[in-house]
Amino acid sequence: MVTPALALLHTSPVHVPVFEELRDEDHPGVALRHLVHEELLARARAEGSDAVAGAVQELLQRAAADGASAVLCTCSTIGGVAESAAAAVGVPVLRVDRPMAAAAVAAGRSVAVVATVASTLGPTVALVEEEAARAGHPVDVTTVLVDGAWECFTAGDHEGYVDRIVAAVDALDGVDAVLLAQASMASAADRTTLRAPVLSSPRLGLRAAVDRCGAGVTS
Template sequence: MTPGAAPAPLALLHTSPVHVPVFDALRDRHRAGLPLTHVVDPALLAAARAGAGAEELARSVAAALGPALAAGTGAVLCTCSTIGAVAEGLAAELGVPVLRVDRPMAERAVAAGRRIAVLVALEDTVAPTLGLIREVAERGGVEVEPRVRVVPGAWERFESGDTEGYLAAVADEAVAAGPVDAVVLAQASMAAATARMTARGMTTGGVTAGSAPVPVPVLSVPVLCSPESGFLAAVELLKAPRRRRGRDPASPAGEARSRGGAP
């Protein structure tokens, strides 16, 4: 980016509108003034859940991002874990960097240790999330033991608008994960549950500060969620030079797409 020039917009590809205010708040906190282009297309997740192939999904993702690319976006952040690999696989073709929001989270999880609890609200997210964690581990030359926990009833609560019930179910499942080195919250929508894991440890006896209760963390291991780390990594991608369009099958993302990518 030329010094003094206005920053290029960051495009965010969502499959639910609930993510828009989350990333607006992250922008306001970390990069006030950065233009964001929100592309919301629930049909992409619906197609993935219905069994659409990677090539079909790739065409749909590219079409959804078309207006943002035409407007000069500098990078794309895909906030849906289920279609993240397909989106990343389009980077060379689209001519801008594309990042799946959970990649930085996966890197932190692998660095934390071997035993990784992976909480998912939607079973369709299991394969792409495990694939990402294993890819990161393989590249780092380490072994991991991902332990998937599908949160009972969570997605139904999310779809019905019961945010409180959704986050409570996620927090309960995280606390019940057992002895692990890190807990991964696979869906970006789970991020707010981390506060509940501390709040549930509030106590009026034992450790206190005067007469006020002190939050006692329920978990002593990292609880990792994707929105903030993914957003900050995507902002860094805005500094990368814009590439010419044309698929590069030798890239890691290109390899993932050629193998079928996520779901």
């Protein structure tokens, strides 16, 4: 049995098949290990992302000890906490939304961050501003919290979830790029009619993480 090269830290099991499919399409042969911990998001929403910092670091260290050569955090709410723990973990730790944020900054000055969970907005805006400063491109960031979408998600109504996201995105005007802040929102990107690019994180984030792994392709 091949030791997994890339570990993925999720806060919902719905992400597992999404990243498995992307791996099969773009990175066949790369071994993935999925770590699903729903309680991290629940606690971060209730107490703030710093409240889960210790638990996240412990999970990341365990993943590295089990053989992962990199870890990708697929939850935008705790992505910053995970990324900041990299020095203590000893392997690269990436947040899934950073490549998406960089792409949005490159697209233009006006960036809209769309989320279905309020706790995701602050970390994602901060990330966009960080990438803008790194690129030397000032941005104007607006935020949209999609009303009623998260309730659909928790009830297992995926179509209702996506429909609400699409409606919110299509109502935007005068933006150069739209970020779908959570990995669970990705399927809405292909359904929107907005002329500006609508960016989602899973494919870009997985590509960046595989690049950092270096090893771990099965023979």
